[in-house]
Amino acid sequence: MQTLDQLNVGGQRVLVRVDYNLPIKDGAVQDETRVTASVPTLQKLLAQGASLVLMSHLGRPKNGPEEKYSLRPVAAVLEKALGRPVRFIGSLPSSEETLRAVESLKPGEVALLENVRFEPGEEKNDPELSRQLARLGDAFVLDAFGSAHRAHASVSGVAGLLPHAAGTLLQTEVDALSRLLENPARPYVVIIGGAKVSDKIKVIENLLPGVDRMLIGGGMMFTFIKAKGGQIGGSLVEEDQVAYAGQLLAQYGDKLMLPTDAVAADKFAADARTQVVPADQIPDGWMGLDIGPDTQRAYADALKGAKTVFWNGPMGVFEFPAFAAGTNAVAQAVADLGQDAYTVVGGGDSVSAINKSGQADRVSHISTGGGASLELLEGQRLPGVEAMK
């Protein structure tokens, strides 16, 4: 990839794609890792006398602008992390209003644009949107490792239209994850959970041949349990992928570990009634929101002695304390491996969870990308990385 040193940005306006898709609850940012991780790149560009136009997505808005997906709360977080004012530009990134606003930036000034996914062309990688975004800078820097697997206008589309380079976060992440690709020390254990089941179940097949064990938790578990004929009540499931999950179990059953028990809830809420049940016997009207105590012990045992670990996706709905025990138990087991293992935890919510558990300092690498890391680990070329070559 081209590096920042290969760009001469003094006096220029630099368009920077960051990943500020932060976990936000009731308007409050829950975890700032993705912002603080971007600061070295931003400081480096500012030190060279550039002005900065930052763009990111937040969540998955489907119908244009919506207040709950606004990046406005992130501007204050960035201001604090950067120690200088940040101008939030609330108009659509492609609009003339945004162009006029960024044209008035002076060297050393920083602007944050509104959510690029409010633009219908963003996820379609619409060339017209890429052209409009390219007007906002003299050069383009990609530092959004967490989005590098998306061939979207603000990630790869705009790169072809401006002199470009990878930011230091993107570079550091690719280097840290490459260690997992090149002869990982064994046993190598991968843990997958979370809620983005349809995205992430696809990478499991390509990861399985290279790992010694894969532990499944979170919302991911129920598609597998259903494939085994289990009863999953109202739990998260990807019906289209049940047959595929069955094939994976038939081929790799010896490597794949599934939960034996789960914490079931009578509603998706912090104050739900709960009960621990066998993971394949979730009653009708109930949903599985965490792995149970037997599974926590079994997963901690499976992690003992591991020399390489990659974890993406919380084991349960850790945002509610009643469903955080599974995630915390796995965080503890990964952290307890200490210096004897190379341990990587990645993903917006997974990082938020390990920070909350107090174990973050004890893992080798905290990655800002979940899906991006998984795609890199299964050997795929990431559109963002390719665009920076």
Ligand SMILES: Nc1ncnc2c1ncn2[C@@H]1O[C@H](COP(=O)(O)OP(=O)(O)O)[C@@H](O)[C@H]1O
């Ligand atoms: N059993 C479950 N049912 C529904 N959602 C779950 C379950 N377990 C975990 N989750 C949710 O998964 C989300 C994180 O998933 P994901 O985005 O895939 O992870 P990451 O951001 O770390 O890549 C969390 O918000 C968590 O509440």
Ligand SMILES: O=C(OP(=O)(O)O)[C@H](O)COP(=O)(O)O
């Ligand atoms: O949070 C992200 O991915 P992750 O949950 O896999 O870490 C990235 O910002 C990508 O978001 P997307 O999966 O909606 O494209």
